[in-house]
Amino acid sequence: MSKKTLFLILVLFTFALVLTACGGGETVEVTRLVEVTRIVEAPADSGATDTTVPAPTGDTLTAVRDRGVLKCGGNQSVPGFGYINPDTNEFEGFDIDFCKAIAAAVLGDATKFELRPTTANERFPVLQSGEVDVLIRNTTWTISRDTSLGFDFSPTTFYDGQGMMVRKASGITSLEDLAGGTICVQSGTTTEKNLADVFRALGIEFEPKVFPDADTTREAYDTGSCDGFTTDKSGLVSQQILLSNPEDHIILDETMSKEPLGPLVRHGDNNWGDIVMWTVNCTIQAEELGIDSGNVDSFLGGDDPVVQNVLGETGDLGLAMGLDADWCYQVIKQVGNYGEIYNRNLGPDTPFNLPRGLNELWQNGGLLYSPPFR
Numbered sequence: 061m062s063k064k065t066l067f068l069i070l071v072l073f074t075f076a077l078v079l080t081a082c083g084g085g086e087t088v089e090v091t092r093l094v095e096v097t098r099i100v101e102a103p104a105d106s107g108a109t110d111t112t113v114p115a116p117t118g119d120t121l122t123a124v125r126d127r128g129v130l131k132c133g134g135n136q137s138v139p140g141f142g143y144i145n146p147d148t149n150e151f152e153g154f155d156i157d158f159c160k161a162i163a164a165a166v167l168g169d170a171t172k173f174e175l176r177p178t179t180a181n182e183r184f185p186v187l188q189s190g191e192v193d194v195l196i197r198n199t200t201w202t203i204s205r206d207t208s209l210g211f212d213f214s215p216t217t218f219y220d221g222q223g224m225m226v227r228k229a230s231g232i233t234s235l236e237d238l239a240g241g242t243i244c245v246q247s248g249t250t251t252e253k254n255l256a257d258v259f260r261a262l263g264i265e266f267e268p269k270v271f272p273d274a275d276t277t278r279e280a281y282d283t284g285s286c287d288g289f290t291t292d293k294s295g296l297v298s299q300q301i302l303l304s305n306p307e308d309h310i311i312l313d314e315t316m317s318k319e320p321l322g323p324l325v326r327h328g329d330n331n332w333g334d335i336v337m338w339t340v341n342c343t344i345q346a347e348e349l350g351i352d353s354g355n356v357d358s359f360l361g362g363d364d365p366v367v368q369n370v371l372g373e374t375g376d377l378g379l380a381m382g383l384d385a386d387w388c389y390q391v392i393k394q395v396g397n398y399g400e401i402y403n404r405n406l407g408p409d410t411p412f413n414l415p416r417g418l419n420e421l422w423q424n425g426g427l428l429y430s431p432p433f434r
C-alpha cells in the first residue's frame with residue numbers, strides 16, 4: 061500500500077441533543093448525525109499535507125431519483141395547509157402543493173410524492189433521521205432550528221404571526237381580557253414560548269393547557285377547557301372550520317409574533333437545499349411574470365430571456381442543480397404559480413378566504429420576491 065495513502069477514519073455517531081427546540085418548558089429530544097473525519101497520517105515523504113477532508117453529505121437528489129418518489133414530512137390535521145380530504149382520501153393543501161411542486165421539479169411528476177404526517181414534536185427527528193427528504197409543514201424559521209438542529213430553510217412560503225381565538229360570547233376583545241384565564245396551546249411549537257413571553261411582557265397571569273397535537277388542542281378548546289386557543293393565525297383560521305360552531309368564535313386582532321413558515325431540509329446537502337429553494341422561487345417568479353398553469357404553453361418560444369430561462373428554453377439553470385432543463389416549466393404546468401397555489405387552497409373560493417396580506421408579491425405591497433432567474 062502506498063505510503064501516500066491517507067488512512068481516513070470516518071466515525072459516524074449520533075448523539076442526543078436535548079434542546080428546548082421550540083416550546084417553553086417542553087423539551088424535545090432530537091438526534092443529530094455528526095460526521096467526524098480524521099486524517100491518521102500523511103507520511104513525511106508523501107508530499108501531502110494534513111488537510112481536513114470534508115465530511116460526506118448525503119445526495120438526496122440521487123436518493124429521490126433512485127426511489128422514484130419524494131418523501132415529504134407534513135400535516136394531516138390542518139385544513140387548507142395539510143390535511144386528508146375526506147371525500148378523496150388524498151392529502152391536500154397549500155403545504156402539500158409545495159411538496160407536489162418539488163416532485164414535479166425533481167421527478168417530472170407532481171403525483172410522485174409520499175406524505176408522512178407529523179405532529180409538532182415528531183417533525184424534526186423525522187427530517188434529521190432521513191425518514192423524509194423535506195419538511196413542509198407550517199414550520200417557523202428560527203435561528204435555533206436553522207443552526208442547532210442542523211437544518212436549512214427555504215424561502216418563506218407563508219408569512220404568519222401568532223394569534224388568539226376566543227368565544228364571541230365571552231366578551232374578550234384583547235389579550236389583556238384573558239387575565240387569569242386558561243389558554244389551550246400545542247407542545248413543541250414556537251407558540252408555547254411566545255405565549256409565555258408575550259403574557260409576561262403584558263404582566264398578565266394565565267394558565268397554559270398544553271396538548272400534543274392539533275386535534276386534541278382544538279377539541280379541548282371546543283369543549284370549553286380553555287378561554288383562549290393560540291397558534292399561528294393560519295392555524296387558527298384552519299382549525300376554526302373544524303369547531304362545532306365556527307361562527308361562535310373570533311380571532312383577536314393582535315399578532316403576538318413573527319412566524320415565517322416554509323420548507324426545510326437537512327443542513328449539508330447544498331444542492332438539495334438549492335432545489336427546494338429554487339422550486340419555491342420558481343412559483344413566485346412565475347407569478348411575477350404572469351405565467352400560470354393555464355397559459356404557460358403560450359409563453360414557449362417567446363423572446364424574453366428571463367421567461368426563456370424560467371421555462372428552460374435557454375441556458376443550463378436546471379442542469380446546474382442536476383435537474384432537467386424544464387424543471388420549472390413542470391412545476392408551473394403541473395402545480396401552478398404561487399398565486400394559483402394560494403388561491404386554490406386559501407383564496408376567495410375556499411372556506412378560508414384569507415387575504416394575501418404579507419403573502420402578496422412585492423409589487424403589490426407584500427414580501428414575496430424571487431431572486432432573478434439569470
Ligand SMILES: N[C@@H](CCC(=O)N[C@@H](CS)C(=O)NCC(=O)O)C(=O)O
Pocket residue numbers: 082135136137138178179180198199200246248249250251272273274275291292295296319321
Ligand atoms: N409555526 C409554529 C407552530 C406550527 C404547528 O405545529 N402548529 C400546530 C397547530 S395548527 C400544528 O400544525 N399541528 C398539527 C398536528 O399536530 O397534527 C412552529 O413552527 O412551531
